[in-house]
Amino acid sequence: xxxxxxxxxxxxxxxxxxxxxxxxxxxxxxxxxxxxxxxxxxxxxxxxxxxxxxxxxxxxxxxxxxxxxxxxxxxxxxxxxxxxxxxxxxxxxxxxxxxxxxxxxxxxxxxxxxxxxxxxxxxxxxxxxxxxxxxxxxxxxxxxxxxxxxxxxxxxxxxxxxxxxxxxxxxxxxxxxxxxxxxxxxxxxxxxxxxxxxxxxxxxxxxxxxxxxxxxxxxxxxxxxxxxxxxxxxxxxxxxxxxxxxxxxxxxxxxxxxxxxxxxxxxxxxxxxxxxxxxxxxxxxxxxxxxxxxxxxxxx
Amino acid sequence: xxxxxxxxxxxxxxxxxxxxxxxxxxxxxxxxxxxxxxxxxxxxxxxxxxxxxxxxxxxxxxxxxxxxxxxxxxxxxxxxxxxxxxxxxxxxxxxxxxxxxxxxxxxxxxxxxxxxxxxxxxxxxxxxxxxxxxxxxxxxxxxxxxxxxxxxxxxxxxxxxxxxxxxxxxxxxxxxxxxxxxxxxxxxxxxxxxxxxxxxxxxxxxxxxxxxxxxxxxxxxxxxxxxxxxxxxxxxxxxxxxxxxxxxxxxxxxxxxxxxxxxxxxxxxxxxxxxxxxxxxxxxxxxxxxxxxxxxxxxxxxxxxxxxxxxxxxxxxxxxxxxxxxxxxxxxxxxxxxxxxxxxxxxxxxxxxxxxxxxxxxxxxxxxxxxxxxxxxxxxxxxxxxxxxxxxxxxxxxxxxxxxxxxxxxxxxxxxxxxxxxxxx
Numbered sequence: 116x117x118x119x120x121x122x123x124x125x126x127x128x129x130x131x132x133x134x135x136x137x138x139x140x141x142x143x144x145x146x147x148x149x150x151x152x153x154x155x156x157x158x159x160x161x162x163x164x165x166x167x168x169x170x171x172x173x174x175x176x177x178x179x180x181x182x183x184x185x186x187x188x189x190x191x192x193x194x195x196x197x198x199x200x201x202x203x204x205x206x207x208x209x210x211x212x213x214x215x216x217x218x219x220x221x222x223x224x225x226x227x228x229x230x231x232x233x234x235x236x237x238x239x240x241x242x243x244x245x246x247x248x249x250x251x252x253x254x255x256x257x258x259x260x261x262x263x264x265x266x267x268x269x270x271x272x273x274x275x276x277x278x279x280x281x282x283x284x285x286x287x288x289x290x291x292x293x294x295x296x297x298x299x300x301x302x303x304x305x306x307x308x309x310x311x312x313x314x315x316x317x318x319x320x321x322x323x324x325x326x327x328x329x330x331x332x333x334x335x336x337x338x339x340x341x342x343x344x345x346x347x348x349x350x351x352x353x354x355x356x357x358x359x360x361x362x363x364x365x366x367x368x369x370x371x372x373x374x375x376x377x378x379x380x381x382x383x384x385x386x387x388x389x390x391x392x393x394x395x396x397x398x399x400x401x402x403x404x405x406x407x408x409x410x411x412x413x414x415x
Numbered sequence: 416x417x418x419x420x421x422x423x424x425x426x427x428x429x430x431x432x433x434x435x436x437x438x439x440x441x442x443x444x445x446x447x448x449x450x451x452x453x454x455x456x457x458x459x460x461x462x463x464x465x466x467x468x469x470x471x472x473x474x475x476x477x478x479x480x481x482x483x484x485x486x487x488x489x490x491x492x493x494x495x496x497x498x499x500x501x502x503x504x505x506x507x508x509x510x511x512x513x514x515x516x517x518x519x520x521x522x523x524x525x526x527x528x529x530x531x532x533x534x535x536x537x538x539x540x541x542x543x544x545x546x547x548x549x550x551x552x553x554x555x556x557x558x559x560x561x562x563x564x565x566x567x568x569x570x571x572x573x574x575x576x577x578x579x580x581x582x583x584x585x586x587x588x589x590x591x592x593x594x595x596x597x598x599x600x601x602x603x604x605x606x607x608x609x610x611x612x613x614x615x616x617x618x619x620x621x622x623x624x625x626x627x628x629x630x631x632x633x634x635x636x637x638x639x640x641x642x643x644x645x646x647x648x649x650x651x652x653x654x655x656x657x658x659x660x661x662x663x664x665x666x667x668x669x670x671x672x673x674x675x676x677x678x679x680x681x682x683x684x685x686x687x688x689x690x691x692x693x694x695x696x697x698x699x700x701x702x703x704x705x706x707x708x709x710x711x712x713x714x715x716x717x718x719x720x721x722x723x724x725x726x727x728x729x730x731x732x733x734x735x736x737x738x739x740x741x742x743x744x745x746x747x748x749x750x751x752x753x754x755x756x757x758x759x760x761x762x763x764x765x766x767x768x769x770x771x772x773x774x775x776x777x778x779x780x781x782x783x784x785x786x787x788x789x790x791x792x793x794x795x796x797x798x799x800x801x802x803x804x805x806x807x808x809x810x811x812x813x814x815x816x817x818x819x820x821x822x823x824x825x826x827x828x829x830x831x832x833x834x835x836x837x838x839x840x
Contacts, residue, residue, distance in 0.1 A: 221450070308453050338450060350447065351449065352449065369455065
């Protein structure tokens with residue numbers, strides 16, 4: 116089933132719905148063989164009753180035998196709330212591959228991730244799922260919900276999200292903080308062409324509000340280790356600024372700087388209590404789904 | 416400043432080649448989109464600019480190279496100002512050759528040279544040379560006017576034949592020891608005969624500037640005895656073949672004229688002839704027989720009729736009259752043709768007169784070699800011992816013997832008088 120998670124294969128599926136179903140079904144089928152994962156009504160622990168706890172969760176059978184009130188806890192017993200923050204700036208439309216060959220655009224890869232997460236959350240976990248599309252403005256906001264038709268709305272918003280303008284984390288995240296009152300899982304999907312300190316500083320307030328934050332750093336393999344055969348004139352997709360590059364520079368200094376950027380972003384994110392994962396667009400999507408389930412299993 | 420070959424400046428159009436290469440044929444790169452130039456900052460900018468700078472330097476070098484090649488072909492030169500007279504050597508060369516005797520040439524030349532010397536700045540160094548048969552250095556480079564003037568005034572017209580080749584060689588030698596520029600002022604009648612056979616002999620070094628002061632605008636007419644053909648030795652004044660004198664009279668810049676030519680022997684005029692010399696042409700005159708006394712005679716072919724160069728109107732030569740000398744020619748018995756050959760060769764080649772006495776080898780017993788100018792042994796296989804002994808004595812006292820070996824010598828182990836065999840010889 117792993118082949119259904121290959122981005123190059125997924126790129127040929129035009130329907131996000133079908134794509135997400137393919138990914139998630141394949142992923143879940145693989146999970147059933149794993150003892151580390153489980154959800155729904157699996158018993159987790161007993162906890163002593165404290166005033167204010169919901170009496171519906173008291174194990175009355177145990178009370179009858181012991182005359183003590185305990186709450187019976189299950190894994191995944193509570194529905195979580197998933198919100199995907201999708202970067203739709205111009206830089207996300209970059210791909211090193213040609214048409215139908217090679218890795219997909221970073222934007223498409225981000226769509227695959229978001230669609231799969233939504234499908235997994237709503238259909239499998241009964242979680243509420245929402246979407247924020249942003250560049251330098253907040254372009255689309257779908258409040259997390261489990262209502263009928265939520266998945267279709269989310270897929271429609273993903274389809275409509277076309278890259279444009281520049282990335283600016285400050286403004287959309289401010290809205291995000293104001294809109295999301297209930298704690299949950301916030302997954303930021305972006306290429307993070309910004310100073311790591313700035314990124315973390317802008318997203319960090321979500322942690323203060325009790326959100327579990329995951330940074331999915333989507334990059335094309337050519338952005339990590341570029342290969343230039345000769346001097347090239349590079350054009351910034353966001354600013355349209357041009358610059359000449361010699362292969363020697365791309366082989367040495369650029370790779371060092373990009374590695375330092377990735378390292379710094381990961382370090383700072385983890386230091387701020389956030390999860391960080393680098394996703395190359397030629398990698399399968401299961402890493403992103405596995406990350407989500409891991410967080411959810413921890414009780415979020 | 417100027418250009419000796421200005422047409423080569425048309426090659427400046429070639430400067431368009433590096434311009435075309437560097438400006439019009441700029442490297443075209445297809446723009447390649449990237450997500451962000453965040454990591455292409457100062458370091459890359461500077462490296463790109465450095466590459467461009469290198470290209471500009473290459474362009475400048477190529478441009479300069481083409482420019483220099485074109486300008487070099489155009490042969491630029493710089494006319495140095497005369498203001499730096501203190502650093503220049505004033506070299507005065509006065510022609511004192513024989514031709515300068517004509518009219519007032521030498522006086523005029525000397526006067527002009529003295530005027531030049533008087534006009535020179537006091538601090539400027541000068542040197543005086545005389546060009547006659549050879550280049551004569553009269554002073555060293557000096558600023559002493561009195562010494563220079565004295566040297567110039569001391570020059571008198573001589574009998575030598577000046578040559579510009581000799582002048583060129585002397586100046587080239589001088590320039591090796593003199594640093595700095597030299598102004599060479601040549602005061603001469605600029606005769607064509609002063610030109611050397613090889614034009615390269617006249618080439619002057621690059622630091623020498625030649626300034627000519629010709630003193631003979633029009634060459635005067637001159638008749639001269641160009642050559643004299645006369646025997647150096649004369650044995651028989653009545654010999655029609657040898658007893659005669661032939662002279663060639665030639666005229667330079669002369670009209671057709673009738674000239675009188677005399678043959679003078681020991682101061683006495685023996686004969687006089689009248690010849691017609693064409694304009695700028697030659698005429699031949701012959702005196703025969705040449706009746707001179709025994710011993711050396713001072714002879715002279717003299718051309719009458721004055722011109723500007725009286726010294727070349729006569730040509731002096733000497734004729735010695737003597738009796739013919741006897742030569743003993745010893746040949747093998749029965750072999751007589753060698754005598755004929757040797758006699759013909761002797762009369763044709765020898766300037767003197769000889770009488771050949773031919774005898775067979777076995778007939779020489781009573782001959783005395785000392786009575787002959789020299790002795791010839793022509794393939795003589797054997798000699799009488801008495802004659803051979805006499806020959807040995809003759810040679811030891813300075814007499815000359817020519818031993819000619821022929822086919823007969825191979826049959827005998829010993830060569831007469833030589834004291835050895837053919838192989839040892």
